[in-house]
Amino acid sequence: MTSWSDHAIWWHVYPLGFTGAPPTATPGEAPVPHRLRRLESWLDYAVDLGCSGLQLGPIFASETHGYDTVDHFRVDPRLGDDDDFDHLVAQARRRGLRVLLDGVFNHVGRGFPMFTRALAEGPGSPAARWFRPGDGAGGFAVFEGHDHLVALNHAEPAVLDHVVRVMGHWLGRGASGWRLDAAYAVPRAFWREAVTRVRREHPDAWFAGEVIHGDYAAYVTEGGLDSVTQYELWKAIWSSLNDGNFFELAWALDRHNGLLEVFAPMTFVGNHDVTRLASRLADPRHLGHALAVLMTVGGVPSLYYGDEQAFLGVKEERAGGDDAIRPAFPDGPDDLASHGMPVYRLHQRLAGLRRRHPWLVRARTEAEHVANRALALRSRAGTGEVVTLLNIGDDAYRFPVDVSKLTVAESCAGAGGPDEDPALVPAHGWRVLVPGP
Template structure:
């Protein structure tokens, strides 16, 4: 199922090197979506089981200014290309999740400006409401039943065509009640489909409960991971992990350290030695982890608040993996190792995580469920020995695999231990009398 997998997130228009804007009518369809077929083995070998596609529907420019939700963008191909991709992905054990942009459409959408469909859009100040001030993105009227009907038809159409779920763009800008009504109509026909909303701030659990979505994006954890590493402040990470743990009481958040809207992790980190620390957190705490294409190769890219400011984080990939820079493959193999660890412990999707030891530059994260993992992070300039009892635990992955003492973590190093046995003694802040002794 989608919720139990590791996602590889691709922005197709950028990945395939598509033109920045829709070509004139009559321009031949470009079957670029087929290029993704040559990367499916790469994604599967990385350890991913879900391919999340950014916008693939006909749009004016970047994919979020939709013109036709029922048509593949001609810069990417056609519906037959989508069907081919679904079949090829399934042959490799990969499910496909689509990006649903249902808060707004492009100004060139055929229903915008047509007086017969004026009720589809939100009037504002003599004009129409737009998404966060972007004049090219006009907001749909989610209180009108025809808009609800349209969204339901779109979701049903592509799920019936082979998609396994939806990532819902800008869900935070839409009424939670809209999704509850929509999903009540979609789920009976597609009970295995999974729906995750983009929510940046606020009450994640409350939005999930009100909307009926399966998940939302975990921006709090994303920020805490890179910020705590840069600032030498694992207290921020511990705070975020505690918040994250509470969310897992009701749903599995969609976790990530990079996506199409943010500066790349390799650029964001002040010390490149801490890349493994960020990944160790991502793959050993609860949730549904997503890897943004290129991050697994250590790509760099700065997101800027200007026209074209997303281009650096949405680059084209070469024709095939053999053409990638050799310097990126060690990062790919690091991802493989940690994703492999995640796949060997599928219970981690719903794991609960405590913090049995904490300093500014050293933290222990203990994840439990049907098994136990202990993640030890040290960003200090000297080796650090964690004062924990790790009886029954053994090193599973480490930045210093030859270390004789599993509790002694090298300077700027990390270690993940697995097995049975309590990691902290009675009376320690991370200990509870009802902690299990093993899986």
């Protein structure tokens, strides 16, 4: 059955960074700054880019970076208040943009009221049952060594009830779905029960779990989710380009086809947790190759804000190491530097191609020709067909594949002419071919 998510292309924004919010919350700060409303001036930009949804990073009250939540029912005061959220959702909906929220339900910040109670009332108290026992402060477990992130106890019914209430509350206010942070750290049975209960009131909601390693399909089928993040494909895209080894990408796409038998993965070449694509690639000429793959294989694509302007940023494993990949944006699109516009136009063109071929969300992709530095991909679903040719060699490359009924829809140089040989790709070039005269 077709869902609205089959047509989704997300523009992923990390609001605390995007709006220039201070890195640490100040309890009781007044007046509320209403920074969330700054996103309104970027909604048309997202639509023009070709996106149909706004994927928001954490927006709920937290202590620092948003993943240390202290109140799931309150907009972070550094961003604004409920009226600001309602206004943003209404303005997004006016433009046909869905809103996806970031749900941090594996852990909370140490200022979470129930955790404060647990410390005060002791390990045998009802409040303490909300949290996993462990070696952290107070005898509670923390998330992956981060002492300020206290792990919730997903075997406790009150925690399940809380998560269900939170998700239903914000879906009722206009959100269309949830990205579930650190979904891999939560028992799949918990997700299944939570999602099943939420769907009773919100049957069209979409749930995508953050899963880095492991059995992606099992997280979907056993957890009742719609999708998970496709980190395996993300890694194969940039490393195959850097290493001159398209065999890695071909292998990853074969595994990707297997996932598509079960669900449509959430695909990306950048997000709030990884070094930006323009910094990751060894050769900047290959950014278009990465984007062409993203937009012509199965899945639900997400574009991370700033990548469409070729922003640079390296993630570092230290305090504040995410700051470079979560920068502030200016007040409006007119304030962006002009040198990023060619990359924006490239994203625009390939997003447009994707929207003209919405069947690609569930397409299977076959590597018809693989060499270290040349790759021909043919994506099909039903009667639809798209061929993507990638050449990262220093010489032009004629692909030995059948393109007799295809024409150049997009390429590193734009759309092709009628007399152009579609199988001949220039050095460090790429092409996307579609059926045509």
